[in-house]
Amino acid sequence: MAELAERLCALGWAERGLEGVCSRCGEKSFVPLPSSTPDAACPGCSMPARYTADKNGPITHYRLDTFVDQAADQGVLPHLMAIGTLHRTQPHSHFLPGANLWVNGHPQREVDIIGTLDGRVLAGEVKTSPGDFTREQITHDIDTSLSIGAAIHLMAAVHPISAASREFAEAQCSGRDLELLVLDNLRLPAIRHQQ
Structure with missing residues (x-):
């Protein structure tokens, strides 16, 4: 699945990012890699959050480009x-x-x-x-x-x-x-x- 996601990124149809999880409001957010910060600030309440991770570090997440996502929905x-x-x-x-x-x-x-x-x-x-x-x-x-x-x-x-x-x-x-x-x-x- 990651290989397909990387191919879609290469085409500009998807983007890589991190998932931020806020311990205060519980919201999850997608943070594109270029926009990631050390404190993983929550876009809802602005409190420091954390990125989902495993023993190797932050987990890479992917999302479709909004145009491609809408086309898929249609x-x-x-x-x-x-x-x-x-x-x-x-x-x-x-x-x-x-x-x-x-x-x-x-x-x-x-x-x-x-x-x-x-x-x-x-x-x-x-x-x-x-x-x-x-x-x-x-x-x-x-x-x-x-x-x-x-x-x-x-x-x-x-x-x-x-x-x-x-x-x-x-x-x-x-x-x-x-x-x-x-x-x-x-x-x-x-x-x-x-x-």
Whole structure:
């Protein structure tokens, strides 16, 4: 875990710090390393505090950059993971994460990813939890892809998508000139250190 946290720090997506614990008010605080002081002053009551430590000294803590943290809270990372996976298979493809669509005769629709994969229009949904791919959700998503003339419907999730969901989606796409592309078990790509 520390190795991944260090990689995120190298990218500027996270920062290192210490955890201050105030014995007076009991508050815990994250103190970025450049802001650390010998007295570990509590940001709440200004009293001297202590840094959490083990027998080797203060313990390094990490936190996500606030922008990355908000993006993670909003579910953006799985979208970017899916786009990264698609780009690795077809580097000359182009995608937009999260788009609101207006199609003649249809109310506003939303897709998690839309773009071109190998010259064909792709649209679809990305879920953190594959259990969110209910029959109703799959039907709605496929209807959206069809309404914009997509050739490929994407179903992607961070964890494995069930065989039942795959089979239902395949049956919904079958005979409708729509190819189903399932990406699951999405992982963050390996981060290489620049020398």
